[in-house]
Amino acid sequence: MKEIKFLHIADLHLDSPFIGLSTLPQPLFSAVQESTFQSLERIITVAINEAVEFVLIAGDIYDSEDQSVRAQARFLKEMKRLEAAGIKAFVIHGNHDFIDKHKEKLQLPKNVHVFSEQVEMVTMETMNGVNVHIYGFSYGERHIRVSRVNEYNKQGEANFHIGLLHGSELSSSEDHDVYAPFRIQELSKKGFDYWALGHIHKRQLLTESPTIYYPGNIQGRNRKEQGEKGASIVTLSDSNTTIDFIATNPIIWEEVIISLPENSEINTFYREITKRLAAYYGQSNSFFLHVIVQMPNKQKINSTDWLQMLQEETDLTSNTFVWVHKLTIELTNQSDLKNWQERHLASKEITQAFERLQDESVFYQTVEALYFESGVSRYLEDLSEEDRQQMLKSALTELGTTLKEVEGDEK
Secondary structure (H helix, E strand, C coil): CCEEEEEEECCCCECCCCCCCCCCCHHHHHHHHHHHHHHHHHHHHHHHHCCCCEEEEECCCECCCCCCHHHHHHHHHHHHHHHHCCCEEEEECCCCCCCCCCCCCCCCCCCEEECCCCCEEEEEECCCCCEEEEEECCCCCCCCCCCCHHHCCCCCCCCEEEEEEECCECCCCCCCCCCCCECHHHHHCCCCCEEEEECCCCCEEEEECCEEEECCCCCCCCCCCCCCCEEEEEEEECCCEEEEEEECCCEEEEEEEEECCCCCCHHHHHHHHHHHHHCCCCCCCEEEEEEEEEECCCCCCCHHHHHHHHHHCCCCCCCCCEEEEEEEEEECCCHHHCCHHHHCCCHHHHHHHHHHHCCHHHHHHHHHHHHCCHHHHCCCCCCCHHHHHHHHHHHHHHHHHHHHHHCCCCC
């Protein structure tokens, strides 16, 4: 039985600026800036220890087209470690790090093959005599909106055919720009044994036969990229494919949900949040936590005050940290607030205002003053359409709660 073992990663985003985190205390921000490099170093160690036959990197090695010398040097160092171990790497560039012919780059060692802008096929033979054909292309510009699937065609005889593709599966691309789009059925018809995908930052197995797989990125960069990140070890045989995920990210983003009973005292909340956070200390990873406090009704919990207290208590001298980056209060007893505006005396005016704010341009015209306020703008994150809609819904609910209080309806 023919069999190969390789490592598949994508979306390294080395030297990511980590937008929105620059106001962190310096020790934490330094750890954040180092996290993508540290994850890559751990991944290469995994590849060497697992004695994989080759490594596939499916795009976005660097976070930007600039590809800083610092990031290039760190990537070069890890490729040299692979070279010393006799392991080849096959690399494509994606939309973030597309090939710019006018810029000089550090030369990678001979064990690394970087695919050109046209779909090409390279061959390799493992120590066990297994022949593998690997296909791929690198982005020559940032925006590739058209499908390139038709350019992938099996060539010659090989034990395994593998496609490298940095692109979007058309039915599940809500959180990412659609580049080099494809449909699962299109890839399946190509007769390849494995599709090594990149671009989507969440691990996803699209199909098992053939295996079409996103390994996700190697380090979460914001609250939307929660959980463990790292590398996937793939064992591909004539009859089966197994994928073993290995976490390598030094920093993990998570949500912590704390449910409080009605009329809880602040001491109860303090004990509960202290206990929950204690479970994260002493681990080998650092954590960015979004604490969500669920309670039946509004109580005397000032989220800004509590967040400041929790952040000030963070140990900045430890090798790892636990940082609460956000604290949200969620009311669980809101059945009477559902569609409250329809029953209010100002129903017409409130509904019209809400509907007007659905328009993206009106929304940003309304809040643009915040973005010009130097003391506030640096804390503002870019909003997705989903974020914007959720913010409007939360604002409507908060308005209903406030009006109940001031109009004497709170029982």
